[in-house]
Each structure stands twice: as C-alpha cells, then as structure tokens.
Amino acid sequence: MVYEGARAITGPFLASLGASALLVGVVTGAGEAAALVLRLVSGPLADRSGRYWSLTIVGYALTAVCVPLMAVAPFLGGAGLAFGATMVLLERTGKAVRSPSKSALLAHAARAVGRGRGFAVHKALDQVGAFAGPLLVAGVIALTARTWAGLAVLAVPGAAAMALLVVVRRRVPDMTVFDEEPLEVRASAPIEHPTRLPRIFYVFAVSCAASTLGLMTFGIISFHLVEADLVRPAAVPLVYALAMAVEAVAALATGFAYDRVGARVLLALPVLVALVPLLAFADTLRLVLVGLVVWGLAVGIQDSTVKALVADLVPSGRLATAYGVFAAFQGAAALAGGALGGALYDNGVTDLVVVIGVCQAASLVLLTSVVRRRGAAG
The missing domain is CATH 1.20.1250 (Growth Hormone; Chain: A;)
Structure with a gap:
C-alpha cells in the first residue's frame, strides 16, 4: 500500500x-x-x-x-x-x-x-x-x-x-523452525554456506531472464491501445486493473499447482509469453483484451511461483544471495526487453512476434532441462 x-x-x-x-x-x-x-x-x-x-x-x-x-x-x-x-x-x-x-x-x-x-x-x-x-x-x-x-x-x-x-x-x-528437519538435527548440524550457487540455479535464472526479455511491459501495450485508437487514455487504468486482477489469480492458481505437480507447471510460462505479442498488438479490442489476460497470467507466474523453485534449487544458507542474483538477472532482462520491445514495435509487429518467439523457445529448452534435473534429483 x-x-x-x-x-x-x-x-x-x-x-x-x-x-x-x-x-x-x-x-x-x-x-x-x-x-x-x-x-x-x-x-x-x-x-x-x-x-x-x-x-x-x-x-x-x-x-x-x-x-x-x-x-x-x-x-x-x-x-x-x-x-x-x-x-x-x-x-x-x-x-x-x-x-x-x-x-x-x-x-x-x-x-x-x-x-x-x-x-x-x-x-x-x-x-x-x-x-x-x-x-x-x-x-x-x-x-x-x-x-x-x-x-x-x-x-x-x-x-x-x-x-x-x-x-x-x-x-x-x-524462521528455520518451519523447515522439514527436526529441531535437534538442525541444532547439531553445522551451518554451511557454500561459496557458489549451484549451476542449475543459473540455468533457471537465464531461462526466466529470456522470458522476461520477451514479456512486454504494460507501458508498450498501453501505448498500442491508445495509438491504435482502441481505448481512450482515461480508460487505460481500468484495463491495467483487469490485468492486475488476472495476475493475482494466476499467482494463486500456479502456486497451488506447484505444490501438487511440481516445477513442470512453470513450463506454461514461455508459451504464455510467446502468445502475448500475437494478441496484445492486434487491431481489435477483443483480441487485445485477451492478450492482456495472457500477459497478466504470465506476469503472475513470473512474479511469484518462480521464486518457489529458486528456493528449492539452492541451499538454505544461500537463499538471500540467490534471490539477489535472480533479481539482477530479471532487472537486466526487463531493461533490455523494454528497449527491444519499443524498437521492434516501431518496425512492425511481425518482427516483434518472431524475436519473442525465438527467446521463448530458448527459455522453454532451458526450463525443460531444469525441470528434468529437478525431477531426477527429487
């Protein structure tokens, strides 16, 4: 608030x-x-x-x-x-x-x-x-x-x-009292702080960065809404509110699903991101609104459920470090993605769809390897 x-x-x-x-x-x-x-x-x-x-x-x-x-x-x-x-x-x-x-x-x-x-x-x-x-x-x-x-x-x-x-x-x-190990085991075990984060964490961070790179900011989508004369500027906050509501629902749904079926629920993320430019930059308001719903779903997963997998990929003593590094990957990708999206939008939606599609294909390949290795380890 x-x-x-x-x-x-x-x-x-x-x-x-x-x-x-x-x-x-x-x-x-x-x-x-x-x-x-x-x-x-x-x-x-x-x-x-x-x-x-x-x-x-x-x-x-x-x-x-x-x-x-x-x-x-x-x-x-x-x-x-x-x-x-x-x-x-x-x-x-x-x-x-x-x-x-x-x-x-x-x-x-x-x-x-x-x-x-x-x-x-x-x-x-x-x-x-x-x-x-x-x-x-x-x-x-x-x-x-x-x-x-x-x-x-x-x-x-x-x-x-x-x-x-x-x-x-x-x-x-x-807060470690909520971990699975019995209290007496944790009390007697030495505290370990590995010097390096596991390689699988970096693979996952790169995969999510590729998704972020292709996930258009709402600023570009709202620019299209007004530029294409689909909504008036005063109505843009209402459209944004719709996307935020979808984001909250997506976070809850995928979070609960993660605990039931595991990390493979995240495989939907690159697919959703790839669909965003196809729909959100359409010429009709109906398709754009569908695109915004898909965008909200992707952002909801990106901002919540991926953090659960980060916690499952790194040692307990390196959680804060991992979240700091992960945020840096996300921030750099968001900055590059915003610039890339704006430049490609000016050159035509087709180029935007192709480039984002390639990014999401790479993201899906990396994410699949993480899910498989995570499943084998579990």
Missing part, C-alpha cells in the same frame, strides 16, 4: 516541486535500478551475517518513513525538490535492502504450507496492496486537493506494517 501508493503519484509530485520530465525520468529510473542492483550486495550480506530479520525490518522501515516524509517537501522551499528526490531514492533502496532477506524468510515460513502456495498468497496480498494504496491516495487527494496529504496518510499503513513485523519477529525469531 505504501510504496505503490507513492509510485502512483511520484511523477506528478516531483513535477509540482519543479522537476522537469528528464529529472523525473532520471530519479525514478535510478530508483528502480537501485532497487534491483543493490540486491547483489544485500543478499550475500544477509547470508553471511544471518541478520535476515534485521535487514528486512530496516528495509521496510526505510519505505514506511521515507514515503510519508515526501509530504514535507512542498514546505521546504527551494530545497523541496532535492529532498523529495532523495526520499524517492531512499525508499527504493529500502526495497533492495529488504527483498532478498524477506524472500528467504518467506521461503522458510512457506515450508509449512508449501512454497508454491506461500509465494502465491504473498503475491496475491501484494496485489491487494497495489490496488488499495493508489485508491487511498487518490481518495485523500480528491477530498483535500493536496497531493502531499495523499502521501502523508500513507504513514498509517506504514506504521501498521512495522507493528506487524515486530510482532512476527518476536513470535518467530528463527
């Missing part, structure tokens, strides 16, 4: 402080880069130090504090823009600090119910917050006509999140 609520108005808010379009792009782009790249540092740090809870709480605290503090910027005069931009960057840094540790803690906790289900429920709740945060901000701004008020009110869900974290930390200081 907190960070999605802020992201919904970050651009207009910085502009109200005097930022140019270029500066808004630089600040938000640098923030997203920091949120991904810095995980290469925070992930190994968590595994080496064992301070998963500390890094998780510090990361969430940065978001819970920095977002409401953005509301102070309009009252700082000439220093307001610099202060607001700094808060944006610190909030994204908080995302990088907490994400690997949070995912590692969740991977342990989810063992009690199934990792597929655990990551699926996490993603579904994440989507609830992604809806509620912007709606809360929009409602407050509509009532007060003050953008800063919409940011200030996010202190409430931020405080609630921090309180819940403290409660859970006190009740379950060691």
